[in-house]
Structures are given as C-alpha cells and as structure tokens.
Amino acid sequence: MYTQAMDVGPKEERKALRSAEEAQLEQRFDERIDAGGLIEAKDWMPDHYRKTLVRQISQHAHSEIVGMLPEGNWVTRAPTLKRKTILLAKIQDEAGHGLYLYSAAETLGVSRDELLAALHSGKAKYSSIFNYPTLTWADVGVIGWLVDGAAIMNQVPLTRCSYAPYARAMVRICREESFHQRQGFDALNVMMREGTPAQRDMVQDAVNRWWWPSLMMFGPPDAESVHGTQSTRWGIKRISNDDLRQKFIDATAQQADVLGVSLPDPLLKWNEARGHYDFGPIDWAEFWRVVGGHGACNQERLAARVKAWDDGAWVREAALAHARKQHTKEQAA
Numbered sequence: 001m002y003t004q005a006m007d008v009g010p011k012e013e014r015k016a017l018r019s020a021e022e023a024q025l026e027q028r029f030d031e032r033i034d035a036g037g038l039i040e041a042k043d044w045m046p047d048h049y050r051k052t053l054v055r056q057i058s059q060h061a062h063s064e065i066v067g068m069l070p071e072g073n074w075v076t077r078a079p080t081l082k083r084k085t086i087l088l089a090k091i092q093d094e095a096g097h098g099l100y101l102y103s104a105a106e107t108l109g110v111s112r113d114e115l116l117a118a119l120h121s122g123k124a125k126y127s128s129i130f131n132y133p134t135l136t137w138a139d140v141g142v143i144g145w146l147v148d149g150a151a152i153m154n155q156v157p158l159t160r161c162s163y164a165p166y167a168r169a170m171v172r173i174c175r176e177e178s179f180h181q182r183q184g185f186d187a188l189n190v191m192m193r194e195g196t197p198a199q200r201d202m203v204q205d206a207v208n209r210w211w212w213p214s215l216m217m218f219g220p221p222d223a224e225s226v227h228g229t230q231s232t233r234w235g236i237k238r239i240s241n242d243d244l245r246q247k248f249i250d251a252t253a254q255q256a257d258v259l260g261v262s263l264p265d266p267l268l269k270w271n272e273a274r275g276h277y278d279f280g281p282i283d284w285a286e287f288w289r290v291v292g293g294h295g296a297c298n299q300e301r302l303a304a305r306v307k308a309w310d311d312g313a314w315v316r317e318a319a320l321a322h323a324r325k326q327h328t329k330e331q332a333a
C-alpha cells in the first residue's frame, strides 16, 4: 500500500484516500437507508442523492405555486361567498406548501433564487397537470377531487421519505391536501345532488377533461421511469408510479359511483382476479408534449409566474433594505 502511494505521488495519494473514505461513507449511508434510518441535512450523503432530492423537491415546490394559477382563475367568479372563502383558503395553502418545500430544498445547499431562476427560464419542470385550462366552475371541484386526490395518493408515501426535512414537510402538506380533496368532492356532490341538469352536465364534462391528465400526474410507466429504481433504492420513493396510479384508480372509481358521474374510459372494469380495476391505455404522447412545454397553458402559466416575480421585486428590495437598517441599528446599540 505504502509503495503504491509512493509510486503515484502525493496528489494521487490524497485522491485515493479521499475516494476510499467516500466509499466507506457511502457504505455507511447505504446501511442506514437499508435499516430504515432517516437522513438529516447535516449528514453526509452521496452527491447523486442530494441532486435527486433537489430535483424532486424543487419540482414539487414549483408545482404547488404554479398549481395556484388554474384555481386562482375562479376566485372572482366563485358561485357563493362560502365557496369563495374555501377556495381562497385552499389556494393560500398551496402557497404555504410551496414555501415549506422551497425551505426543504434549501437545506440541501441550493438557494431559493437559483430554484426560481430555473423555473422562470423554463429549465425546471413542474407537474404536467397545471398546464390544462379551468373552463368552468366544475373544474375547481374536479381539481380538488381528482388532482388533490392524486397528489395525496402520491404524497402520503413521501411522509416516509428517507430525507427527514422533506418527510416532515410532507406530513403537514398531506393533512391540508386531505381538506382540499374533500372540499372538491363536496362541491361536486352538491352540484350533482341539488344542481340543474346543466350543472350536472358541467361536472361530467369537467371529469371527462381532467380524468386522463390526473392519471398522468403519477409520472411515466415504471418501465420508462428514469429515476424510479434509484429513488426507491434510496427510500425517496416508497411506491412506484404505476402502483400509485393503480391505487388512485381503484379509490376514485368507487367515489365516481357515489358522485353519480362516469369516468371517460370504456375499458375501466373491476377485475376480480387481480383485485384491481383494469383501465384503458394512457396517451403518453400527450403527457410528453405537455411536459415538453406544448400543453394548452404552459406559456401562460410561466408568464404569470415571471410577472409575479418581477412585480414583487420592490417587496424583496424593501424587505432587504429593512433588514439592513435593523442590522445597522442593532450594531450601533
């Protein structure tokens, strides 16, 4: 060993020692993950684990704040004061979720400014679902029922994610998402039970438009999931894209019966042998088109976020000026 080090020179020797040390750290990290342990911000972690988390958590944060836009479209046109108040509270919750998640991402050594710059330049992804338009009031109910429903299905397993700051943020987020899902179901239920035939048709039309995009929220099929295997190995993902999608379909097919709406899939059928619903093919070409920036509302959504950022510049500047003033005062005291 000594002779080898002499052969390669001090720089190479340091490099070899470093990689031996890293291999040991990585082994300990893997053992901790295998034992179901949690990783905290200050713990050693492989660079790829850190990058995977920054990618997923920031995409998630972006989804929450871009996700405020489709429903925001209906705040001024909610049918009653009660519905308007509920909608305002829900949208405000989504902003809060974005903030918890940006904070969780920041614990990994990336700044919020960097993350937002990636969103604004179109480099960072956010959930495909928020690139569809909200054409009627029923869309708001369907977003609660299906989109928040899908979000909960995907996010409950994330409360057991190996990265503790993300897992902790998810606990709170899931509690609030559950209220969101229920308010959506309730709004639709009222329209279906007490509404006019035109209102019931409006609900059915919204369900027809949102059903397939909601199934796409879970991501590509497992066979095409680039990050699935590694993220599962690291305990970031606990349930695969396809398994979560199936769980969601099984739960919502029954809720659709209770609501009295049909789901727009002629192949949707309970399969006794599998103990699950069978369902028709998903249009993955549409999914990738939307993810690639060519959905109905991609440009509008991004433009709205960039405008909000630009319009808020004076608030950020004022807050910084105030902090500097306070700091100077404290120093002088």
Ligand code: FAQ
Binding pocket: 055, 056, 059, 060, 061, 063, 064, 067, 068, 094, 125, 126, 127, 128, 129, 143, 147, 148, 151, 154, 155, 216, 217, 218, 219, 220, 224, 225, 226, 227, 228, 231, 237, 241, 291
């Ligand atoms: N949209 O290898 P995988 C909400 C990308 S929050 C766009 O399987 P992964 C609350 C993926 O990033 C909704 N892109 O990826 C709310 C990757 O591309 P990359 C958001 C998608 O990460 C409700 C590529 O495809 N929830 O709704 C999508 O292992 C109502 C290959 O995919 C979260 O973010 C998609 N749907 O699994 C707010 C939850 N799916 O990065 C307002 C946390 C996949 O290599 C109103 N995230 N891609 O360029 C996750 O659980 C995971 O990231 C998945 C994707 C499951 C979304």
